[in-house]
Amino acid sequence: MLKNLEAEESLLGCILVEGELIKETTLEPKHFADERHKRIFKAMRDVDSSGQPVEMVTVVTELGDTVEAIGGTSYLVDLASSVPSVINFETYQTLIYEAFKLRDMQKTALDFANNPSDEGILQVYQKTVELQEIGIKNNRTKMDVLTEIYNDMYQEKGEITGVETGLADLDAMTGGWQGSDLIIVAARPSMGKTAFALNLAQNAALKGGVVDVFLWRCPTVNLLTGCSAI
Incomplete structure (x- = not known):
């Protein structure tokens, strides 16, 4: 099936119902067959890129005067x-x-049929390999990544x-500090990062590790970020 408009309509409907789904897909506007759906999906991407929630009002606003065209x-x-x-x-x-x-493979095959060489x-072969990877290489969701980490x-x-x-x-999770490890302790201000890091450093020293501690004070600290380093 060269066009699956029902699938396009359903996917766009899902995103309008649950806007966070836009972050879970690797689709691009070019993957849609219907021009209206390309415009809608691009508007959804633009809304998400601007940091706004993807929902009916923001998508309609992003479409602006072109909303009637869809x-x-x-x-x-x-x-x-x-x-x-x-x-x-x-x-x-x-x-x-x-x-x-x-659709893309059919276009490539027609181009070759009209101008064989x-x-x-080689271009047909390269296109075949390229298309096989689409939708697979970057198709991991945030849940997949978090589950793997867990x-x-x-x-x-x-x-x-x-x-x-x-x-x-x-220790059970990490097997202890390894020679190649880079450990980053991150949290909001006043959450105990420095105390926690110093405690880990002390424990490592008591267990025979060599510890260097570097304290760095940030020149500015806002409500969302804090800085400490070891």
Whole structure:
């Protein structure tokens, strides 16, 4: 199927219902077959890039005078109301990718048929490889990444292979401080970062580690960020 307008409509509807889904997709406007859907998706991307929530009002505002060209506000309302659940969001995304690949491959094949050459054969091959990777290479969601980190943290590392931290749970997660480790302690101001870091440094020194402590005071500190370093 060279066009899957139903999948495009459903995916856009899902994002209008749950705006955070725009961050979970690697789709681009060019992957949509319908020009209206390209404009809507681009507007959603632009709204998200500006730091605003992706929802009906912000998308309509971003579309501006062009909203009538995509069928008006009523079309966006229809998209959102036609989606009973966002549970199939990834399925819609996959269907859109597959339709795009077929369209792009068909164009490449037609170009070669109209102008066959040895260079054209190579281009067809390169396009085939390129299309196979679309939608796969960067298709990991935030949940996938967080789950992987969680599983890695709670996977037994066996015996301590580095310098003990003094915290049994942390040692079990890390195997102790390793020679190649770069450890960053980050949190809001006044959360105890310096005390925690100094405690870790003391524990490491008591366990035979060599510790250097460098204190750096930030020239300015705002309400959201603080600085301490070891």
